[in-house]
Amino acid sequence: MSAENVSISVIRRLPRYYRYLSTLKKNGVVRISSGELAAHMQLTASQIRHDLNCFGGFGQQGYGYNVSQLASEIEKILYLDNHIDTIIIGIGNLGRALSSFLFDSKGISIIGLFDKSNCEIMESNPSLSIMPMTELDSFCKEKKPKLAILCIPGGHAQSVAEHLSGLGIKGFWNFSQTELVLDEKTATVENVHLIDSIMTLSYNVNTMIGGKEE
Amino acid sequence: MSAENVSISVIRRLPRYYRYLSTLKKNGVVRISSGELAAHMQLTASQIRHDLNCFGGFGQQGYGYNVSQLASEIEKILYLDNHIDTIIIGIGNLGRALSSFLFDSKGISIIGLFDKSNCEIMESNPSLSIMPMTELDSFCKEKKPKLAILCIPGGHAQSVAEHLSGLGIKGFWNFSQTELVLDEKTATVENVHLIDSIMTLSYNVNTMIGGKEE
DNA sequence: TAGATTGTTAATCGATTAACAATC
DNA sequence: TAGATTGTTAATCGATTAACAATC
Numbered sequence: 001m002s003a004e005n006v007s008i009s010v011i012r013r014l015p016r017y018y019r020y021l022s023t024l025k026k027n028g029v030v031r032i033s034s035g036e037l038a039a040h041m042q043l044t045a046s047q048i049r050h051d052l053n054c055f056g057g058f059g060q061q062g063y064g065y066n067v068s069q070l071a072s073e074i075e076k077i078l079y080l081d082n083h084i085d086t087i088i089i090g091i092g093n094l095g096r097a098l099s100s101f102l103f104d105s106k107g108i109s110i111i112g113l114f115d116k117s118n119c120e121i122m123e124s125n126p127s128l129s130i131m132p133m134t135e136l137d138s139f140c141k142e143k144k145p146k147l148a149i150l151c152i153p154g155g156h157a158q159s160v161a162e163h164l165s166g167l168g169i170k171g172f173w174n175f176s177q178t179e180l181v182l183d184e185k186t187a188t189v190e191n192v193h194l195i196d197s198i199m200t201l202s203y204n205v206n207t208m209i210g211g212k213e214e
Numbered sequence: 215m216s217a218e219n220v221s222i223s224v225i226r227r228l229p230r231y232y233r234y235l236s237t238l239k240k241n242g243v244v245r246i247s248s249g250e251l252a253a254h255m256q257l258t259a260s261q262i263r264h265d266l267n268c269f270g271g272f273g274q275q276g277y278g279y280n281v282s283q284l285a286s287e288i289e290k291i292l293y294l295d296n297h298i299d300t301i302i303i304g305i306g307n308l309g310r311a312l313s314s315f316l317f318d319s320k321g322i323s324i325i326g327l328f329d330k331s332n333c334e335i336m337e338s339n340p341s342l343s344i345m346p347m348t349e350l351d352s353f354c355k356e357k358k359p360k361l362a363i364l365c366i367p368g369g370h371a372q373s374v375a376e377h378l379s380g381l382g383i384k385g386f387w388n389f390s391q392t393e394l395v396l397d398e399k400t401a402t403v404e405n406v407h408l409i410d411s412i413m414t415l416s417y418n419v420n421t422m423i424g425g426k427e428e
Numbered sequence: 429t430a431g432a433t434t435g436t437t438a439a440t441c442g443a444t445t446a447a448c449a450a451t452c
Numbered sequence: 453t454a455g456a457t458t459g460t461t462a463a464t465c466g467a468t469t470a471a472c473a474a475t476c
Contacts, residue, residue: 007442007443008414009442009443009444010443011414011417011418012410012414014413014417015407015409015410015413015414016393016407016410018413019391019409019410020393033456033457033458034457034458035457041393042393042395044444044445044446045445045457046444046445046446046447047443047444047445049457049458049459049460050443050444050445050459050460052459053458053459053460057458057459059457059458059459060451060452060457060458061450061451061452061456061457061458061459062451062452062455062456062457062458063452063456063457063458064456064457064458065458077417078413078416078417079416079417079420079424080413080416082420084416084419084420092311093307093308093310093311093314094307094308094311094315096307096311097306097307097308097310097311098408100307101308101408102412105409105412107413107416108412108416146419146423147415147416147419170419170422170423171415171416171418171419171422172415173411173412173415177233179230179234179255179256181256188415188418188419188422190411190412190414190415190418192406192408192411193229193230194312194315194406195229195233195319196226196229196230196233197387197404197406198316198319198322198387198404199228199229199232199292199294199321200222200225200226200229200404201361201385201386201387201402201404202292202293202294202298202321202322202361202385203225203228203291203292203293204225204385204402204404205298205360205361205384205385205402206293206296206298208384208385208402209360209384210293221466221467223466223467223468224467247432247433247434248433248434249433258468258469258470259433259469260468260469260470260471261467261468261469263433263434263435263436264435264436264467264468264469266435267434267435267436271434271435273433273434273435274433274434274475274476275432275433275434275435275474275475275476276431276432276433276434276475276476277432277433277434277476278432278433278434279434
């Protein structure tokens with residue numbers, strides 16, 4: 001089912017297809033052609049067909065795609081029917097935000113929250129208390145989480161990540177302001193460098209305002 | 215100074231160069247060659263030289279680049295010496311996190327926080343109170359912010375963005391879970407689709423764990 | 429001067445788009 | 453059957469990398 005050698009560019013578009021198909025499904029749309037999808041999503045029909053055909057022929061000539069069938073195929077490709085046990089390290093505002101954001105998210109189960117400072121109860125998710133970092137090792141050995149969300153300052157991130165990697169964590173969602181260097185055979189890193197993102201936006205806006213518009 | 219027609223791929227790498235150069239500067243490194251930079255940043259020397267030469271020849275043959283000079287050139291390119299007045303719409307955990315994250319950030323000045331619910335004082339940034347959405351229009355007319363950070367649910371985002379665009383906002387940092395459709399001649403959108411990001415990571419980890427590793 | 433390293437052009441690689449035969 | 457639309461290959465486009473002459 002999950003084809004080898006599919007390029008990361010294609011994978012990154014799948015969640016967006018999934019999001020849009022979910023909306024269509026909610027609105028009662030039963031079938032859609034690649035052309036219609038493309039128009040709505042501001043892509044080309046060609047790209048959509050090409051992307052989907054990396055995983056299989058989900059459409060039907062002359063008809064198009066069945067919305068809910070296609071959605072569920074993408075769900076399977078992205079393993080959204082699985083639950084990947086996940087911990088969050090660093091429970092400041094951002095950690096809290098991500099915790100509630102992911103609370104009922106498909107494919108992800110938050111099973112532990114860790115922070116340097118004392119334990120408190122999360123209001124948004126009262127079933128999870130915040131544990132001190134000293135409990136990290138025993139927790140990981142018992143519960144074997146596979147994914148860690150790093151919401152800690154850049155200075156600590158590398159050493160924490162290496163330590164977690166040793167405890168069996170296979171994927172890092174990295175919000176710390178540093179580049180993690182880990183052996184890519186044992187761990188995958190997805191960086192969310194917010195500062196890079198807003199700097200890019202700021203560049204575009206400044207260029208637009210100050211720049212020589214046509 | 216800011217060259218036309220520089221591809222977005224190049225622009226997106228500039229903040230990363232800037233981050234890394236800032237670290238070098240802090241560590242007292244005076245000069246660096248494209249080769250050394252490449253090794254540290256896991257890029258090719260060729261790409262770094264190619265990227266930088268979109269904006270000018272900042273290096274010197276036989277020597278390399280002066281770290282602090284190069285940093286300040288990139289600072290100028292990214293307009294980090296400007297301040298772009300910015301408001302945040304939606305002050306939940308995420309809005310709070312971004313507010314404190316950007317508090318002393320170069321190039322961005324947070325000048326207003328807005329939320330549907332009653333006003334409170336931000337602990338992390340006591341000089342800014344949270345204003346109700348009803349004050350949005352008069353605030354924008356008076357202060358003319360140019361950038362808005364959207365931390366509101368997907369359902370409202372499109373209409374809020376259109377409204378803000380009418381009030382003179384030129385750039386949107388979009389954390390709402392929807393695709394904003396705006397006239398690209400009047401506004402730039404930078405999406406941070408967290409759900410897409412974690413789904414991509416989850417795909418990679420699941421493939422790694424369950425998949426046929428070599 | 430000799431050595432190092434840039435700036436820049438040309439070659440390669442990969443991703444997107446176009447085209448169209450297959451087929452529902 | 454005729455019309456529509458996919459699946460898939462080939463063409464194009466853009467981004468990355470390699471190569472090397474220029475030059476500090």
